[in-house]
Amino acid sequence: MALLELASISKHFGAIQAVNDVSLSLEAGEVTGLMGDNGAGKSTLVKMIAGNFRPSHGAMRLEGTELVMHRPVDARRHGIEIVHQDLALCDNLTAAANVFLGRELRVGVGPFRILDYASMYKRAGQIFAELKSETRPRDLVKQMSGGQRQAVAIARTMLSKAKIVLMDEPTAAISVRQVAEVLNLIRHLRDQGLAVVLISHRMPDVFSVADRVIVMRRGRKVADKKIADSSPEEVTGLITGAIERA
Amino acid sequence: MMFKKDLSLLVLILVVGTIVAIINPRFLSPINIANTANLIGLFGMFSIGMGFVIITGGIELSVGSMFALLGVIFIDLLVNYEMNWPLAMLLMVLAGTALGWLHGYLVTEMRLQPFVVTLCGLLIYRGIARYYTNDGTAGFAFGMNFPALEWLTTGRAFGLIPHSFIVFILLALVMGIVLHKSVFGRYLFAVGKNEEAARYSGIRTHRIITAAYVISGALCGLSAIYLAMYTRSISPASHGSFYELYAIAAAVLGGCSLRGGEGSVLGIVLGAILLQVLQNLVNLLGIPSSLNFAVIGGVILIGVLADQQIVRRRAQLKLAKT
Numbered sequence: 101m102a103l104l105e106l107a108s109i110s111k112h113f114g115a116i117q118a119v120n121d122v123s124l125s126l127e128a129g130e131v132t133g134l135m136g137d138n139g140a141g142k143s144t145l146v147k148m149i150a151g152n153f154r155p156s157h158g159a160m161r162l163e164g165t166e167l168v169m170h171r172p173v174d175a176r177r178h179g180i181e182i183v184h185q186d187l188a189l190c191d192n193l194t195a196a197a198n199v200f201l202g203r204e205l206r207v208g209v210g211p212f213r214i215l216d217y218a219s220m221y222k223r224a225g226q227i228f229a230e231l232k233s234e235t236r237p238r239d240l241v242k243q244m245s246g247g248q249r250q251a252v253a254i255a256r257t258m259l260s261k262a263k264i265v266l267m268d269e270p271t272a273a274i275s276v277r278q279v280a281e282v283l284n285l286i287r288h289l290r291d292q293g294l295a296v297v298l299i300s301h302r303m304p305d306v307f308s309v310a311d312r313v314i315v316m317r318r319g320r321k322v323a324d325k326k327i328a329d330s331s332p333e334e335v336t337g338l339i340t341g342a343i344e345r346a
Numbered sequence: 347m348m349f350k351k352d353l354s355l356l357v358l359i360l361v362v363g364t365i366v367a368i369i370n371p372r373f374l375s376p377i378n379i380a381n382t383a384n385l386i387g388l389f390g391m392f393s394i395g396m397g398f399v400i401i402t403g404g405i406e407l408s409v410g411s412m413f414a415l416l417g418v419i420f421i422d423l424l425v426n427y428e429m430n431w432p433l434a435m436l437l438m439v440l441a442g443t444a445l446g447w448l449h450g451y452l453v454t455e456m457r458l459q460p461f462v463v464t465l466c467g468l469l470i471y472r473g474i475a476r477y478y479t480n481d482g483t484a485g486f487a488f489g490m491n492f493p494a495l496e497w498l499t500t501g502r503a504f505g506l507i508p509h510s511f512i513v514f515i516l517l518a519l520v521m522g523i524v525l526h527k528s529v530f531g532r533y534l535f536a537v538g539k540n541e542e543a544a545r546y547s548g549i550r551t552h553r554i555i556t557a558a559y560v561i562s563g564a565l566c567g568l569s570a571i572y573l574a575m576y577t578r579s580i581s582p583a584s585h586g587s588f589y590e591l592y593a594i595a596a597a598v599l600g601g602c603s604l605r606g607g608e609g610s611v612l613g614i615v616l617g618a619i620l621l622q623v624l625q626n627l628v629n630l631l632g633i634p635s636s637l638n639f640a641v642i643g644g645v646i647l648i649g650v651l652a653d654q655q656i657v658r659r660r661a662q663l664k665l666a667k668t
Binding site: 172173176182184188189190191192193197201202203204206213214215 | 523527528529532535536538539540542543544546547548549607608
């Protein structure tokens with residue numbers, strides 16, 4: 101059974117049809133590359149899965165049960181996490197503080213509870229070690245490289261025991277060496293049995309890490325096939341419209 | 347990092363203090379220290395609230411006008427309505443809280459800029475205060491006494507330590523825990539730096555920002571009483587004017603960034619202390635008191651410049667090492 105199933109999902113904003121009758125399924129332990137030109141509907145699709153938008157038509161099923169979400173917190177409660185393009189991190193806080201932002205550990209009694217720094221540093225350290233990242237829990241995020249920042253963002257999803265991780269352009273604007281680091285993080289998530297959706301413009305990244313590629317054009321899904329059965333040339337054609345459908 | 351900044355401020359205070367003490371030994375006399383401590387307490391209380399607002403990336407300009415408005419009402423309640431003072435005090439703190447909430451509401455829900463909201467507050471409250479007394483001075487009638495209230499506000503422990511200073515230190519301790527040890531404090535920093543990220547993390551950012559203004563308002567309400575009891579008469583046209591700038595100066599000196607997301611309670615406390623030491627310096631060194639603001643402005647400018655240079659130098663050293 102698919103982990104997440106989208107059945108004939110559509111979304112329109114007034115007269116604009118952003119996503120048109122898209123069906124797809126995500127499997128546990130699989131990385132799905134989601135590709136398409138700007139305005140193809142990738143972001144809208146992902147935002148529906150993340151609970152930012154409600155679909156105009158169609159249904160979503162998580163592990164077979166109907167999924168209705170009103171806000172992003174609902175998605176998170178169901179184990180769907182999103183790692184944003186602009187890296188929704190707070191520069192002025194430590195790595196550990198960012199990992200735990202919104203779900204801090206506390207000690208104390210009743211209303212008098214203070215932040216449990218020690219436990220948070222320890223747990224964050226464990227997660228970074230699991231991710232084989234050199235990120236240190238006590239470092240401020242503003243002093244970190246792009247790759248380390250991604251590690252922090254990804255550690256956030258590990259903390260919550262997510263089932264599905266949506267990654268929006270995680271390899272944009274970082275150095276080549278760090279790209280490799282981030283791709284390793286993605287493989288690591290997959291090996292843990294998560295379903296990863298990788299939204300990217302970078303063909304090499306998708307072809308090196310994804311198991312499957314979905315191509316969107318003008319709000320429609322024009323391809324959904326195994327990476328092994330496709331090629332960068334074909335995907336480029338699908339994105340631009342040179343190839344109608346595959 | 348934060349601690350280093352606080353430390354350099356402490357050093358600055360000690361250096362300035364030492365120089366003043368050498369030139370004029372009266373600086374260290376118990377009476378002078380007690381008087382300065384009293385002023386530190388009075389000006390420090392609302393500086394903490396200002397710091398909270400600044401950490402959210404906002405600003406609170408209506409502080410001084412709030413003192414005038416709440417001050418004249420407080421004295422009116424005591425003198426003309428003969429209300430018992432704990433109730434009047436509670437009402438003023440609640441009134442400050444309500445005004446703070448209003449500012450927070452306008453900033454978050456109505457999406458107005460903090461500068462605009464609180465600038466309007468500055469004008470409106472000052473205007474109402476002046477209208478309330480017909481531009482006259484509100485004060486206590488001759489021979490009117492409130493022993494318990496006076497003990498609480500202008501009293502001195504062991505005849506020396508001003509209660510205002512003790513209250514300030516207690517408030518600083520509590521607010522320090524709130525800012526640096528509580529989840530709320532952590533969210534304040536998060537919201538101040540990257541509100542969007544905070545919202546994505548499930549933080550109710552509007553509530554957090556509003557809470558900062560509410561805390562500032564409550565502390566202003568309390569300060570209004572202390573200031574009213576200190577001056578004992580309030581001319582609403584001038585009472586408390588420019589006080590918001592003292593608070594902003596204390597907070598910024600203490601390491602609060604006007605861009606939000608940075609600051610510490612210890613820093614604000616030290617900033618408030620430095621400001622009053624500078625005031626005191628002007629008096630003790632025989633500098634014409636008309637130059638008061640110029641001296642304070644000059645020292646702050648030099649301090650901020652020096653700090654920036656040190657930070658830049660340190661960053662370069664770090665870069666050179668790697």
